[in-house]
Amino acid sequence: MISVRFSGLLREFRRNSGLTQQELADLSALSVRAVRDLESGRVQRPRRETVRLLVTTLRLEGARRAAFEGAAAAEQAEPPSPADPFTLLGRADEVRALLELLRSGGQRLISLTGLPGVGKTRLATEVADRLRADGWQVSWTPGGPGTGRDALLVLDGAAPPGPYLAALLRRHPGLRVLATGNGPLRLPGERVMPLAPLAAPRPAPGADPAELLRQDAVRLFLSHVRRIRPGYRLAAAEVATVAELCRRLDGLPAAIEHAADWCLIHPPRRLLAWAAEDPLAVACSPVADGTGPDLRTAVRAAVDELAPVPGQLLRLLAAEGRAGSFEEILARAGGPAAEVARSVHALLLRGLIRSTPGEAAECFTVPRLVRQALAGLPLPSVRLLAAV
Known part of the structure; x- marks a missing residue:
């Protein structure tokens, strides 16, 4: 649902009062230009004092006043969308950490790992673009790394054989490598950085819509809806629905973006009801163009890459x-504690389980989308894990 725009209500109530824009400006102590800009939508997020003056001048009461102030509050609360729909959201800490590691030269091989769709490629692109702007040589193919003091090779999802990459790093002392993949390359000197989804906590009852609209997951959803529905705005009552939808999609950027694509057909409340039944269906793009696997297939492929013991443990969890x-x-799993710990660690690096602080100790859980992707697959025998 698109909220009733403040500009439209202002124009309607002014005309109902029999006032011209000039007369409303004179009576409210606003400039006529300010009134024109508010009615045309050039000025969004009107100031509270301006709204108060207009309410008084137009003598708005009861339902009309509530509608007018509600539309103003929705626009005041909603932050401007990024000018570029592909603007990186919520990764400032990760960008800063990667830039520090790469610029220092202390870590020459860094692997970004995590679930398919978590945004590894987009983060690597942002870091590469910033380094290129600083004068670095940047290449996305193993055959073309620079030989200067500051050079970056980005390996996006397909790394060359380990010996070749090790020789490349020896041959070019100024070269750094940033790799993306479901899991680590397992090469000497590798630094692994698991990339978590965007934070998407459960919205508290009566949560302030303005606070929810500042969440990166919600901002991402809105920025992508506006690609297909320019000017789209949420009613204040719908903000919590979108926040809960993002939570049910595990804060996974690709899932949130695909859900936004469905807004050509479904309002957020219907998407949330659908996500309760089958979150992966909402998380998969409505455009089946065959250019790549859907999220369900991609998650299952990531699980298939696991060694036997971590794979068995994941299915049990x-x-x-x-x-x-x-x-x-x-x-629950049985088996040696060291082997189970290694398996938990491997699953954490790939984003197939996540950790959250508990009252007494760290707690581990399988993301909702991963559980859905594994639904219906045969459950492994606990004895197989215990026998390791």
Whole structure:
């Protein structure tokens, strides 16, 4: 649903009062230009004092006043959308950390890991663009890295054989490598940075829409809706619905963007109801163009890359569908504690499980989209894990 625009209500109420723009400006102590800009939509997020003056001048009461002030509040609360719909949102800390590591030269091989659709390529592109702007030589193919003091090779999802990459780093002392993939390359000197989804906490009852609109996951959803529906605005009552939708999609950027594509057909409340039944259906693009795997297929492929023991552990945890401490996971899985710990670590690096602080210890859970992707697959025998 698109909220009733403040500009339209102002124009309607002014005309109903029999006032021209000049007369409204004179009576309210505003400039006629300010009135024109407000009615045309050039000025969004009107100031509270301006709204108060207009309410008094137009003698708005009851439902008319509530509608007018509600439309103004929705526009005041909503931050401007990024000028570029592909602007990187919510990754300032990750960008800063990567730039520090690459510029220092202390880490020459860095791997960005995580779930498909978490934004590894976009983050790598942002970092590469910033370094290029600083005069670095940047290449996206192994055959073309620079030989200067500051050169970056970006390996997006397809790394060359380990010996070739190791020789490349030896041959070019000024070269750094930034790789993206579901998991680490497992090469000497590699620094692994697992990329988490965007934060998408459960909205509290009665949460302030202005606070929810500042969440990066919600901003991402809105910026992508506006690509297909320019001028789209949320009613204040719908903001919590979008925040909850982002939570049910695990804060995964690709899932949020695909859900936004469905807004040509469905309002947010319907998408949320759909996500409750099948979150992966909402998280997959409505455009089936065959150019790449959908999210369900991509997640299953990431699971298939796992070694046997981490793969078995993931299926066990997904079947349970609840958070648990390491001790609880160990009791459920059986087997040596060291082997289970290595498996948990491997799953964390790939984003196939996530950790959250608990009351007494760290808790681990399988993201909703991963559980959905694994639904219906055979559950492994606990004895296989215990036998390792």
